[in-house]
Structure formats: C-alpha cells, structure tokens
Amino acid sequence: MADLTDTIASLDPPPLATHDREDELCAAYEAAFEADRETWINFATPAVERLEKGSFSLEWMNTDEGHWGTQVKPSSRGLTFMDCNRSKAYGTIADSVPDHHRNLTPRGSIRDPYKDQLPVYDDFVVTEKWDLWADNVSTLYEEAKARQWNATKDIAWDELEELPEDLEKAACQLATFLTEIEFLAGDFPAKWMYRIPAEFLEIKAFLATQIMDEARHLEVFRKRALAGGGGLLHVNPMFEWASKALMASPTHTSGAYFLNLIGEGFILSVFRGGEFLARTHVDREIFRRCLQDEARHVAFGTIELKNYLENHPQPDQALARMHRYADIAEVLVSTSILQPVVLEPLAVLMGGGLDEIDTGMDGVAFLWDVVKEEYLQRCDRAGLMRREVCKFGELPWKAAC
Amino acid sequence: MLSPGGTGVSPEVFPSVEWFARLGELMEENRAVHEHVGEIDCSCVWTVFDADGQGTDRHFQTTFELYSLIDVREVTEEERVKANFILETDVWVWKEMLDSIAEGGGRPDLEHSLNRLSLPGVPIRLWAEDPLDRDMFFRFNGSLQEFVNASVHIPTAYLVED
Numbered sequence: 001m002a003d004l005t006d007t008i009a010s011l012d013p014p015p016l017a018t019h020d021r022e023d024e025l026c027a028a029y030e031a032a033f034e035a036d037r038e039t040w041i042n043f044a045t046p047a048v049e050r051l052e053k054g055s056f057s058l059e060w061m062n063t064d065e066g067h068w069g070t071q072v073k074p075s076s077r078g079l080t081f082m083d084c085n086r087s088k089a090y091g092t093i094a095d096s097v098p099d100h101h102r103n104l105t106p107r108g109s110i111r112d113p114y115k116d117q118l119p120v121y122d123d124f125v126v127t128e129k130w131d132l133w134a135d136n137v138s139t140l141y142e143e144a145k146a147r148q149w150n151a152t153k154d155i156a157w158d159e160l161e162e163l164p165e166d167l168e169k170a171a172c173q174l175a176t177f178l179t180e181i182e183f184l185a186g187d188f189p190a191k192w193m194y195r196i197p198a199e200f201l202e203i204k205a206f207l208a209t210q211i212m213d214e215a216r217h218l219e220v221f222r223k224r225a226l227a228g229g230g231g232l233l234h235v236n237p238m239f240e241w242a243s244k245a246l247m248a249s250p251t252h253t254s255g256a257y258f259l260n261l262i263g264e265g266f267i268l269s270v271f272r273g274g275e276f277l278a279r280t281h282v283d284r285e286i287f288r289r290c291l292q293d294e295a296r297h298v299a300f301g302t303i304e305l306k307n308y309l310e311n312h313p314q315p316d317q318a319l320a321r322m323h324r325y326a327d328i329a330e331v332l333v334s335t336s337i338l339q340p341v342v343l344e345p346l347a348v349l350m351g352g353g354l355d356e357i358d359t360g361m362d363g364v365a366f367l368w369d370v371v372k373e374e375y376l377q378r379c380d381r382a383g384l385m386r387r388e389v390c391k392f393g394e395l396p397w398k399a400a401c
Numbered sequence: 402m403l404s405p406g407g408t409g410v411s412p413e414v415f416p417s418v419e420w421f422a423r424l425g426e427l428m429e430e431n432r433a434v435h436e437h438v439g440e441i442d443c444s445c446v447w448t449v450f451d452a453d454g455q456g457t458d459r460h461f462q463t464t465f466e467l468y469s470l471i472d473v474r475e476v477t478e479e480e481r482v483k484a485n486f487i488l489e490t491d492v493w494v495w496k497e498m499l500d501s502i503a504e505g506g507g508r509p510d511l512e513h514s515l516n517r518l519s520l521p522g523v524p525i526r527l528w529a530e531d532p533l534d535r536d537m538f539f540r541f542n543g544s545l546q547e548f549v550n551a552s553v554h555i556p557t558a559y560l561v562e563d
Contacts, residue, residue: 077440077467136533143540147439268539275517284511288542291516292439295539302533366521377532 043117066110081138081202097127097199104198124197126252130311134304137202140296144209149289151220160227160282166354167279170345172230174277175221177342180235181267182221184243185297186214188259192252206300213293220286227282236341242332249325253308257322258329260301261378266333268294269371270346276363277349298378305382322384330391337368338396361397368395412556415495416449418475420555421461425470427551434547435468441544442466443537446481448489454561460487465544485537486529488515492561494524499552507553515546 018025033040050057067089075083085091090108094101100115102124111118126132134140163171189207196204225232246263249255270277271294274287305322312318337343343364344357350367351360372392379386413420428435435441444464452459460481464472481487501513511517519525519538529535538545 143440143442147540147543149439268536272516272520272539275511275514275520278511281508281511284514288514288516288546291539292542295536299533299536299540370520374532381532 063110065113067108077142080142081205082142085138085202093129093133094199095129097124097197101199102127102197107199107201121197123195126192126196126200129200130308130313132196132200132203132252132256132304133307133311134203134300135307136299136303137206140300141202141206141209144206144213144293144296147292148209148212149216151216151223154289155220155223155285156282157223157227159280161280163228163279164353166348167352168228168230169233170348170354171228171279171283172225173233173341173345174349175225176232176234177236177239177345178221178267178270179218179225179232180239180243181263182214182218184246185259185264185267186211186218188247188255189214191247192255195252210297210300213297217290217293220290224283224286234341236336236339238339239336239342242336245328245332253304254322254325256301257305257325257384258333260297261305261382262326262329262333262375264294264297264301265375265378266337266371268298269367269374273346273350273363273367273370276367277346279349279352302378302382305384309383319384323386323389326379326384326386327389327391330386334392365395365397368392412558415499415557415559416447416452416459416461416492418461418473420557421447421463421470421473423555424548424551425463425473427554428468428470428548431547431551432468435544438543438547439541440467441541443486443541444484445538445545446476446484446487446489448481448487449495450489450491452492452560454492463548465541465548470548482530484529485534486527488519488525488527488538490518490525492559494518496559496561498549499557502550503553507550509550515549516542 067087070087070089072079072084072087072090074080093107099120100118101111102120103118104121105111105114105118162168189210193204193207193211196207198204222232246255246258249258268291271287271291274291275284278284278287309315309319309322343361346364346367347357347360348354349360350363351357372390375392376387376390413423442465444462446460446462448458448460450458458478460476460478462472462474462476462481462484463470476483498509498513498515498518501509504510515525515538519527527535527538529537
C-alpha cells in the first residue's frame, strides 16, 4: 500500500486538454486514419470507378426496406414530432440500440443493409430506452421551440431602475451565482447529448433546446449584473465542487435527476420567488421568462426518472441505487445553497435591504420549504419516495438576539 | 348591486363566462403578443370564492390551445379537478389584481402578478392533483399573465360592493 501511495504521489498530473500536445494529437489522428485506410479505400474505389465510367448506381432509389408511401400528416400546430411518431414506421423506438445503430443513422431510414459497413461510435453509450426516455419529451421539445425568447431584445434593459447600493449588490451577487449555475445546466446535457445514438432523436433534440435555454439564462444574468453598473461579484467555491460532482455522475439518469429534479427544481423555486426578489420590472421579467424554461426541464427530468424506475430491468436495484445518488445529491445541493454568497443576497432582496436581512431570512426560510416540498412532490410523482429519508433539513437559521 | 371596475360601454360582470370569453377574444385581437410569448396548451380553473358577496363560490374553466382560448365554461367544484391546475382566491383579491393591472396600463405592479400572489399559497392558491400539471402554471406563466393583463380593455363590474 505504501508503494502505491508513493506512486500516486509521484505521478505527473495528466496534461491539461490539448495544451502543448498538438503534435502528439495530430500524430495519433493520422495513425487512426492509417488504421482505417482500407475502409476508406473500400468506400472510395467503387465510387471513383463508377464515376470514371460515367455510370450511376441508383441503389438509393430502391425503397424495399424503407417506408416509401408512409405520409405523416400535420396537426393544427404544424408537423410535430408527435405527428411523425404516429406512424409505426417512424415512431417505433427501440428498447435497446444494437451496436450497428450506435451512430448517427436516423431512425426509420434504410440502414440495416449497411450494418456491416457502419462504425460504432464508442462514445454512444446510452443505448437503453429505460436509461433516458421520457414520454413527454416530444411535447416539451415543441413547447421549447415555441417559447424561445431573446435576452437581448425581449428584456427592456433601458427600463432598469437604479437601486440602492445594498439591493444592487445583492442583485448582482445573485446574478453572479445564477450565471455560474446556468453554465452547469448547459454543460451537463451537452456532455450527454453526444453519448446518445440518433435512435433517440427526440431526446437529443430536447437536450439541444435545454442547452439553448441555459445559454440564454447565463446571458441574461450576466447582462443583468453588468446593466446596473455593479457587475459580476463573488463566485461560489462550494457550488463548483457540487457542480463537479454532478458532471461526474456515472449514468445519464443519475445526473439528469441531480440536475433536473434537484438543481433545476431549486432554481425554478428561486425564479418563482423572483417576484419577491425583483425590485424592478426588468428583474421580474427576467425571472418570469427563465421560470418558464426551467419548468420544462423539471418536467422532463421528472418523467425521465419515472421511466427509469418503471422500466429498468432490475427495478429494485435501480431504486436502491437512485436513493444512494439522492443521499449525496441532496447534501451537495443544500450545502451549496447555504453558502453566504447565495443565502445572504436572497435575504437582502427578500427583506428589501441590508437593514432588513433578518426579515428577509424568514422569506428565504419559506422559499426553502417551498423548494423542499415541491422537490418531494416531483420525487413522489416519479416513484422515488424521499419524504422519510430526504437530506434537506430545516434551514438552520435563527435570528440573532 | 353592480359596481363598475372600468370605463366604457356595457361592462362585463366578473366573474362570468362572458368575462373570460371576452379575454379570449382579446387573445385573438392581441395574437401577435401571444405568438411572441409562445404557444400555450393547458386547461386552468379560476375559482372565485364569494363571487357575489353572498358566499357563493364559482369555478370557470379555460382551455387554451396554441394562441387561443378554445373553451370557457363554468364547472362544478367536483368537475374542476379535471383541469390541469386550479387558481383559487376570493373576489376581492381578483378585484385588487385587476385594479392593479388597470392602473399599470395593462401590467400589474410588482405585488399583483399571478405568480407573486400565488407563491406563498395565499392569497391565491395554486394547486393540482399532479405536480406536473401544477408546473404547467410555470411553463405557461407569461401567456397566462398576458391573458389576464388584457382585462385592462374590459370595463368590469362586480357583484360585490367596495
């Protein structure tokens, strides 16, 4: 054991990203190409020979294994994924994705005749429907597209009123924390989007909207901090540790639960409370617009967790495992929230000023209870009963005498 | 006794199917606003306690699809749970909210938005049997607020006295 400890201690840290490794990485890329050279030649040769003869293949016109003649019909709102999926040809989603579909080949296309020619994307590891599906995903995707907004033009920035310094500082500190959070909320789905085969196109598409939503949120809170002249204030180191743990979630469902049910659920409540926190109409509008987006993410996460628990091939083990994840995630999120850079600006805004921070803490304690209860309701809905074991305690707050 | 809550001809009585239907007509007239905010697909019951000052509670179900109010009807207390979510409060809170919207030229002050009034559970109680249905109130919040904000264009009369 001592040898192992010494070895670990003396190991060089891995090189950061691609810094100083560009030659090495380029060589590795060339080597990979060399390894597949025969594959490339096998694709290129017949195509080149055919072109040189002036002939055509026209094999793509053979629709024997396709769904030629299957016409999907639009509904009153246009042609949605739901409309497309009414047809068995395009709406039959695999319970498990075979290796030859672990790539970008679209569901419903003529792909099986090519299965011996198709590569497997090693990163596409989320191959089981029980591990990512949510029955409401298509509805939420359509809703997300229809309710996009523009943080540049839809917020009346020129109407932002000047606030007393204590309130502006609190608004800027909260905006700083929310900006930090929104990076996480975008990076997590981005990380997993590339691990999902094209078979589950609706999930990939919804995650893209979630990433866009979060980009807009980090944009709007950054702009809010800057627009009042105060700017971005202090980061939250504890939150960074919690975020790192979330990003390291070993499975999509465990991380999605962590992000969407706990994290986004908390943020949803903060955005609802935004109407108490908002000291200007501009702030209220920001919170309301973000609220709508977060509610979609929470709805997706809740039904995804429900799907996981109901369809996992070993449901008892799956449930036990989710409780183990929850035991950690609840502690990490609640600890992050307890940090002064989060709670105190909330209390100043709730109370209406630094002098009223004690009063504001009563409001924060109320919001805390809302967060907890709404989280538990969503867990109940998903089938993860956390009421008796939830690690969110009471807010440990007592007004100073 | 009717007390006017706005100006203009033939006030609509609040609460009534006609009053909510008029909001639906205004949705069509303000379609550009609603298209900008986004589609709304849900059903919502607005419960008005003591609607007439005589202790009568009334429940109005509004059903939205895309950018339109496609149905409005009065329902019973038992029927209302079929809606996605329910917003309930007394007629006086409604009046205060509508007055705030009118005074703000179609926008309530910071204390009188639907979300602000419902977050603490009082004076407006938001509830649903399914928390995901309840969350639709959040998902479509901007559209619902615009729907109610249009009341600025409706001369409103109440069945209660100030």
